[in-house]
Amino acid sequence: MTGPGGPPISGRQPRAVRTALAVLEEVVAAGPGVTAKEISAALRLPPATTYRVLNLLVGDEYLVRLPDLRGFALGRRAARLSPVAVPRPSTAARAVVEHLRGMVRWGVHLAVFDGGRLHLADPDPDHPPSDPDLLARLPQASALGRLLLAEQADWRALVRDLRPVTGATLTDPDELAELLPAVARDGLAAQTGGLRPDRGCLAAAVRSPADRRLVAGLALSGPAGRITDPDPDLVALLRDHADRLGPLLG
Amino acid sequence: MGGLRDRSPVHGLVRRRLGPADVVAQSIAGSAPSAAMAATPVIVAGTAGPYTVWAFVAATVLAVLVAASIGRFTTRMAAPGGLYTLTAQGLGSAAAFAGGIAGVAGYLLLCGAALAGAALYLGALLAPFGAGGSWFPAGAALVGGVLVTALVVRGVRLAARVVLLVEAVAVAVLVGVFVLLLAGGPLAGAPAPASPSPGAGGLVAGVLPALAAFIGFEVATSLGAEARRPFRSVPRAVLATAGITGVLYVFAAGVQVNGFAGVPGGLAAQPQPVQVLATARGWWWIPPVLDAALVLSFLACAVATATALSRVLFSLARDGAVPAALGRTHRRFRTPHVAAVAGVPAATAAVVVPVLAGVPTGAVLVALLAGATIGFLITYVLVCLAAPLFLRRIGELTPAAVLTAVVAVPALLAALAGFVVTVPTTGIVLLAALLAAAAWFAVLRRPGGLRDLGVYDETVASDVWDRAA
Incomplete structure (x- = not known):
């Protein structure tokens, strides 16, 4: 090499x-x-x-x-x-995601983390997310991907491509290194304008109740301006649904 | 697959972070090539005469063999304790403890020597402005010691970056100066009368100081836990340093021998060959530039060896062989700050105290270097001997590994004996320290309170597929 x-x-x-x-x-x-x-x-x-x-x-x-x-x-x-095909989430899990979709006007996406890769398991059909392959390739650019990176002992192993998608895409590894500890601490990641200039997203960690392992991430995507200063009630709602998904996915 | 821990026994350091350039810079800085390029060829010429360049070639071959022996371990394990940890895997705890004490002595004395060198050449640089006496070098070494301690505590990445930058500037300046001198050709004069050849004995005696120019080249080994992809970057860094510094030394020796080829007595008769060569051509600006580069090189060497010293003390503490406080790490900077704060001031004191007592700084530098060389040679002998035994233990012995040890171990033992004979004082001090270490180890071992030595950054559960979270 x-x-x-x-x-x-x-x-x-x-x-x-x-x-x-x-x-x-x-x-x-x-x-x-x-x-x-x-x-x-x-x-x-x-x-x-x-x-x-x-x-x-x-x-x-x-x-x-x-x-x-x-x-x-x-x-x-x-x-x-050895990437494995990620099975479709259970009906119960999809019902939780659907419930959140009914409560907010934002796009709601569920991603499952497996083998250090991000798989979009239940993208919002009414608010299509960015290209799933792009999300998987550039974990540092999305809020869901940052949840995954924050969990790694050595996140550099998963970040191979630091190319910009928009003018606001994060491309500096040192900046990423500064940002990830807070993501790991809060179980919450945000991103604005990095994939699409006018959109941002906010993602909460879904952990297995048995061993607190990160299994998935639940994301809200919406106008970039509202991600930088999110409504506390909205964040609470997102976290609540993420917690409910834990036993269904972990 | 039992025995996988959840966290490394050397936890607390920044794991797997330093890039390959940072790692190789540490090793190059550790051997302080700029200073050796300027100062060592004269010393070698004093005994080897016409074989000066060949003495450097022989020393390079020996250094490459040591690097290869270290590489047998560092492709397989990452250890902040450096060579003593590797020795433990092949020769067991008693030899490892002797190697650990020799390693601490080597790094401590080399760090002191580097501070003394920086103070000496800073004094030479500032002499026209009234720097002199014993207070100036003592003060400069003290300031240097504080600076080095702060850098080592502040974080391995910052320290490595500073070392990379400073050493790159110093080596570039030295290479530039030597290329100029080479272009200038030999000094004019009658062809030198053929001096009596010292024979093969002279070549062998010349290898000793040439080998001393390499010490510190294995510093990268102690960054094993902190380097990214350590199994690749650490062995490469050590081997590359042996090769690169070897080429630099052979080049520097060739330029200086050539420069004085026409002068009676040749290179050996010159106390300050580079200055004489430069002044003879009217390049008055070369000596101050050289002095400045040497100050930088010595400072980089001090930081690199202080980094290694703190890691070895840290590792010995995690092994339970020295007080446990030395094994603590700073929560934010993730460095072994207690070991650094204990080790570097000791190295500084080894310079400041004798200088204030009236010993010339140059003499302090030479004495510290001689002591350090003994410490390093002991660790090299042990690691070369341990390599084939370690490979046999894990069932991966190759003929090449046996051959390396068969050539390197007797040569290094001869060099060690040669040094102890040449500079008996430092030899006696270090051999006494080794005997004390062995005795202390036997005493420590008896109550059953001490585990086997040699903690390293072993594979933990999260490194293994399907054990990872």
Whole structure:
């Protein structure tokens, strides 16, 4: 892997690529704790090659070494290699979202977080949100995405693309770093004009009642001007519905 | 998969934050290449004579071997404790404790030496304005110590950025000056009479001071927990530093040897070769520019080594080997502030006290450097010896790792012995400290209150797929 300014990847080492993928596959198949020797034997690879590939994959954090330093397991980053189709939220959960839609004149969207990705599970049909792929690609630009980033031990792993969509899109990683602790503390994120100049959104965290894990986010989208200074009653209403979704999604 | 903790045993530091440029800058600054480029070739020439450049080549090869040994560990684990933590994985706790004490001594003395160097060259720079006596260098070292402490406490990112910027300026100035001197060609004079060749013995003796020019190049190891993608950036930073500084030293030595090729006695007869070369061409402005660059380089070295010193003390405290207070971290700045506030003033005092007592600053610098070199050589020997044992323990031994140790360990032991013979005082002090450390370890170990040494930033539950929240 090369960073910006590095030499372009030639793609002329098919065996190295195949070996890396085979090693990843073997770690999954053998389960956490498999050692380099075992991988080398199972794949009939020369030990030195196996160690080099393993160290490369550990360096890039697709694999991690377990605390005994002998065994390997899939790293958090590998989760992004296996996106899973997110099931439709239950009728009960959609009823809660529908209830909120009946009470406010804003767009109401439900997003589910899985494997470090944002999936729009129930977008508001009357107030269509931004392109779902754009939301998933630029988590830093949306209020829902910021909820997801604030929950990460290392949010930089999820932010790969800092391009602007509008003039107000957040593109400075340091600014994002300053903003996320408050999001994590309050369980509430806001964004104005970053995806569409005249719109903003406000998102509340939905947590599993069992372990307080972040499972989803419930967002209100509306005029940018009203997001910067939101009505406290509206925020309370949003939080109330987010809390009700916890047991249904967690 | 048992044994996964929920938080790292070295929690409290800013985890996985520093970029690769910051990490490599720390290591380069730690070895203070600018100062070594200006000062070391003369010392090497004193013993190696015509083999001066080759002595630097040999020292570079040795430094690269040490870097490779460190890399065997740092591609596999991230440890703020630096080399002693790595040693623990291959040689066990007793050797690790000896390495920890040697590492603390090395960083403390090198930080002191860097402060002394900054004060010395600041004095030279300001001499026309009346800076002199013993109060000026003492005061300058004191101010430097306060500044370094503040930077290290304030946050690793700020400290790393300052080091990156300052060291880049210093190295650029030095390289520029040497390119000018090289373009100037050798000083005019009768072809030097062939001086008696010191032979292979001279080459070997010359490797010692050349090797001392590298110490501190492994500083990046102690940023393991704080570097982003540490398994890639830390081993690369250490190896790149050994290579880059090696090339700089060979270049600097070549320029100076060439410059005095036509002068009787050659480079070895010159107390201040760069100044003489510059003045001979009428470039009066080079000495002050050089002095300013050296002040910057020494300051960057002080910050980098102080950062490492605080991490090693912090790690020893988390291991339970030194008072636990040293393992505390600042809640907002996320730095081991207690260790920094304890360590850096001690290094400052090692300069200020002897200077106020009337010892010339230059002599203090040389003595601190010699002591630091012994400490570093001990940690290098241990880590090179530990590397193949560690790999065998985890079942990943390769022939290359064994070969590295077979070449590096005897060479480093010879260098260590050579240094102790050349400068017996510092050698005795440090060997005594090591014996005391081993004895203290045995005493500490007996009540059963001490765990095995070597805490590192191990994989925690949230790093592992499907254990992550």
